[in-house]
Amino acid sequence: MKVHFLEPRSQMAGLMEYLKTTPGMEFQIMTCDENGFILDGSAADDRNAFFHNPYEFGWGRIIHLDHDFIGREACEKMAADPATRKVVTFEWNADDVADVFASQFRGEDVEPYKPIESPSDVEFWMSPFVHHDYVVDDDGNIIGTSFGRQNACYFRHMISIGCIDPAFADEGTEVCVLWGNPGQRQKKIRAKIARYPYNNVMRSDTIDVNKR
Template sequence: MSEHNNRSLPTVEELRENQTDYHVGWRKREFSGWVDEQVSWKETCYIGDWSFLPEARLKGPDAEKLLSELSVNTFDDFAIGQAKHVIQCNEQGLIVAEGLLMRLDEDEYSLSANPAFWTGYKLAQSDYDASWKTVDTFNFQVQGPNSLKVLEELVDGSLRDIDFIHFADVTIEDQKVTAIQGNRNVTAIRMGMAGEAGFELQGPAEYADEVWNAVVEAGEEYGLEQLGARTVMINHLEACFPTRGRDYLPAIYHSGMEEFNQWKLENGGGYTGIVGIAGSFESDEITDYYRNPVEMGWKRNVALDHDFIGKEALAEEVENPTREMVTLEWNSEDVNDVSASLYRDETPYQPMDMPTEQKWNMRADKVLSDGELVGIATSRGYSYYFRKMLSLCTIDAEYSDPGTEVTVIWGDPDQRQKEIRATVAPAPYKEDKRRTNLNEFA
């Protein structure tokens, strides 16, 4: 059994001290270099490895009933071959888990990321007629304007008929590339995190390296880049995909969640306290780092057409949002002064990792207007494509209009802090091209 068994949940102080962990995913820190990798999803394409995300299968007559009870999403007209961003909350309407849900068959579903374990835990507590198990799969994203060309070099049949947020089984043929030995069946899901046309490829983990290498081989003539961990989160920032552990903490750290975290540990989910907290925002209450779906920009996902955990708390928030998700453009002169302070005979400001935070922390920085706290900035990162330092921000609704000027406080509480001017901009910052008609591509 793990040394973490029966360990109490981490406090805010312990999470703030947990500044040594780097994310284990995405294969390498960099491949060709973070600038080229970052430009790829706008100009060519990339392949990125999200296989670290847990996957589970839920099957049985009561599977949909359980999912409907746990999730803010509607399940009306949720067809076989369709996927959705599923969000699960607690009674207070705060996010416990969110990730990808796919309907595989009449009573069979695939769950990715934290919903895999939250759903399994809630099933274990119930008498619903369903089964749950984890599965070992790979999960590769191939995203960008050339992604379709790359994949059409590999697969038997057309990908152009797959609607957005739908999926289909396809075959990568061994005669088309040298990287695989025998045809490999994979699932192609039309979605991704870059805000561009693209697909996720999923299949048995035993074929992961073969499929990865096949995509890399086919992508050489189309400028495909392999996406490393150093810059991967910039696509989440530009396309506004708030992320667990970066933009919010899941509501699993407070008293009363010990049983779930122990169950998760015993069922392959790992120890909860792997993230860290950083930034100028300070609170002793762990719940101040939790978020609801509306302030994450996911209001459209909340369907009040069914009973679900957290419905009462979210109904008012949907009607009258307290905070909204925006992008902040950070003033370049102020950002440059942070770096320049390293070359002056003075106590420097806390350095900014480039292009974004390299340790897996929720960096929460205070956002002020006339000295009053009006928001929290997260996911600070430099976009080489736009030549701007950006961040996401949950901000009081009255300050959410584009063009509103605010101030970000940069620097941890024990560091010299810098006031950085910032301007509210839309989220997503980059044009969303995920729904582009694939028949428009040559």
């Protein structure tokens, strides 16, 4: 699954100066968000919604706090925070996805939803877009973000991954992905929390890899 989110390189003046004055860093400069990345999706108005930390992705187990390093204090706070969001998979409701797609065929008097027929939100080599959508509860409260949407043809589901408040992270919980850019027609697409990682074929956590 392709996942694209902003890196904070362009927010660090010293690092940007280094990249701009060091030979061989052209690609690093080109892929900085200050050089043309377009924030897309219902969260596009909030740049901070596109940044994530390693604990949200479940990478805390590989962060060792037994030595000094830059950012250790921040990591300690995130590790101890019970409100840190968790990474999950969203299975999008097929009827809602179909309604978004069908909206472009309902006549010129009907404003269509943002196109959804692309098999994925971002193709890094083809587009400068970085796509994030808000995830909301029944009352419309923002409880997380969704990104990496794609048509998982093997599983026959529209899926995405995202980071969500722990209270909503249990498998089977239904939430809504807010589809559509700010200022345009938007739709709450129902989505169910599914297993993460989503791939269930030959997973090392279900197979004794010591046996041949």
